[in-house]
């Protein structure tokens with residue numbers, strides 16, 4: 602059984618529409634996917650529609666940007682009801698803040714003599730707008746060689762036109778997901794944190810209501826996976842995993858490309874989601 606519980610669509614910064622993602626999952630022999638777009642659940646309904654009757658299971662998820670002190674963290678919520686009104690309203694508020702942040706970053710770029718218009722960036726973002734779209738606009742306007750160059754010179758963390766995104770606290774993210782019936786895992790823990798920082802941070806994250814850990818991820822090597830599996834077991838946390846597929850935005854990442862043990866679906870918020 603092929604399972605991929607971390608995927609992005611054009612509802613955020615992926616390059617496949619939800620229907621295209623479903624098509625690709627079926628073509629590549631994936632049995633269960635979770636859609637985990639950044640701060641939006643807008644892709645889930647049309648993915649489910651496209652998957653209806655095909656045997657592909659589409660689980661609802663969302664990858665929430667959160668913060669804890671100086672750390673920017675990604676949290677994966679699963680088991681949520683994507684039609685929940687409060688969830689939609691809060692996510693919409695966050696989208697408005699994201700847009701403001703990008704507009705302010707474009708102001709900073711203008712101050713550097715780099716003229717990229719909001720309309721150019723917005724046209725690249727079919728869903729949630731973010732730095733990847735700014736990077737793409739910078740490339741298209743000839744200010745950067747490629748998106749990596751755009752991040753390095755202009756908008757990467759600490760670069761001259763970088764602004765942090767407005768973020769939920771971990772407790773707010775947990776409440777948001779919990780009110781919509783779900784639970785929250787820390788996404789790709791060893792991407793944003795060292796082992797040491799993770800262990801130091803975990804008690805506070807647990808106290809804020811975090812119950813799961815993402816163990817399997819395209820950028821976690823075998824040693825990271827082993828470490829995180831043990832940590833999750835020791836902490837009595839549920840675990841999850843996926844490719845973090847973004848389509849052509851991350852060409853090296855294949856849908857279903859990270860092997861996830863099927864037992865994943867028997868724990869945490871997946872039990873209820875699979876029973877629906």
Ligand code: AMP
Nearest residue numbers: 730731732733748749752753757758766
């Ligand atoms: P945002 O949420 O708008 O701050 O954008 C974050 C996204 O930008 C991440 O999901 C990454 O895919 C991408 N990103 C961050 N840093 C870099 C980098 N140095 N090079 C390329 N992409 C990056």
Ligand code: ZN
Nearest residue numbers: 609614639847
């Ligand atoms: Zn992304």
Ligand code: FE
Nearest residue numbers: 664675788789
């Ligand atoms: Fe992430």
Ligand code: FE
Nearest residue numbers: 607609664845
């Ligand atoms: Fe992701």
